Amino acid sequence: MSDVLAVVEHRRGSLRDVSFELVTAGADLVGDTGGDLHLAVIGGDVDAFAEALSLAGVDAIHTVAEGDEFNHDVYVQAVEALSEELDPTYVLMGNTVNGLDYAPAVAERLDLPLVTDAIGLQNDGGLVVTREMYASKVESTVEVDADRAAVTVRPGEWDAAEEPGEPTVEAFSFDLDESRVRSRVTGFEEAGSGDVDITDADVLVSVGRGIEEEENIELVQELADALGATLSSSRPIVDNGWLPKDRQVGQSGKVVTPKFYIAIGISGAVQHVAGMKGAENIVAINTDPDAPIFDIADYGIVGDLFEVVPELIEQFE
Ligand SMILES: Cc1cc2nc3c(=O)[nH]c(=O)nc-3n(C[C@H](O)[C@H](O)[C@H](O)COP(=O)(O)OP(=O)(O)OC[C@H]3O[C@@H](n4cnc5c(N)ncnc54)[C@H](O)[C@@H]3O)c2cc1C
Secondary structure, eight states: OOOEEEEOOEETTEEOHHHHHHHHHHHHHHHHHOOOEEEEEESSSHHHHHHHTOBTTOOEEEEEOOOSSOOHHHHHHHHHHHHHHHOOSEEEEESSHHHHHHHHHHHHHHTOOEEEEESEEEESSSEEEEEEETTTTEEEEEEOOSSOEEEEEOTTSSOOOOSBOOOEEEEOOOOOOGGGOOOOOOOOOOSTTOSOOGGGOSEEEEEOGGGOSGGGHHHHHHHHHHHTOEEEEOHHHHHTTSSOGGGBBSTTSBOOOOSEEEEESOOOOHHHHHHHTTOSEEEEEESOTTOTHHHHOSEEEESOHHHHHHHHHHHHO
16 A cells, blocks of 8 residues: 655745646555555645645645745754654656655655656556656656656646545645745746747647748747747747747647647657647648658648648638
């Protein structure tokens, strides 16, 4: 029997998607052997977050009302204190900017091995973690040679938990050592233009290097407008300075899970796919019938975007 403590994430008053994915990952893990799934909700509007996280598979939610936003030192101390109280076999965190900030310190404090960037978890008499290597070209299996472990899970790999449940919700208090809280979030400044959050969009029209010239992006923007969609891109478009960084989808950009993702002139490199493979429906437009994007596309159009896109605009306008 293995208990799991999953630490959820929030930012600027909203729970991050990875929180709901952590519930699925944690529930699967305890489901392998029995045990309880505990959630740690640290900072922000903990009561509202606990209500939103009252989901099937969750046994208990522990709220820690300390601060409004993520804070490395508070998280490390809170997770350490909760772990000492609950004695979980596994501590799950997001493989996110926040998660990678505090997870190593948590593992060090609790003397746990840390496995990062998990895309699969199995508990078969011991923890087995699936990871990717060599820019996602190879999958590796890590057999954890320890009774307990800390793991960070990659966003977008597990389905977000949705089904309501009835976990217990308890406020958890501990003696926060203020002298060890060395920094506080004082404000936010968005990278790029900051006017759009592509992770919120239901429909993304995404443009890649096949667009050839900066001025041609207007054509894809017209399609996005006709569909009421948001414009995003592959990395070369951002590297060229044609769109701001906050439009980039992929491993070094954003992970998106829209209902429709329309990839135009995008080859489907692993680093791009890492950011969009969770889309419900993927449409690809590419001149190359062997482009890897077609391996994951639900609908594919082999054709020249400069012919296909104007035709689509006409259909949808
Ligand atoms: C550490 C690391 C991190 C990375 N992170 C990211 C990331 O976050 N996001 C990301 O996107 N990439 C990332 N990359 C880069 C990635 O490896 C690819 O280079 C990139 O995704 C390619 O972008 P693309 O598909 O737009 O361009 P290309 O690979 O050049 O593909 C262009 C495609 O357009 C098609 N095409 C050309 N002309 C037309 C036309 N007229 N009509 C239709 N189709 C046409 C071509 O057939 C081709 O398939 C990363 C790389 C590394 C090493």
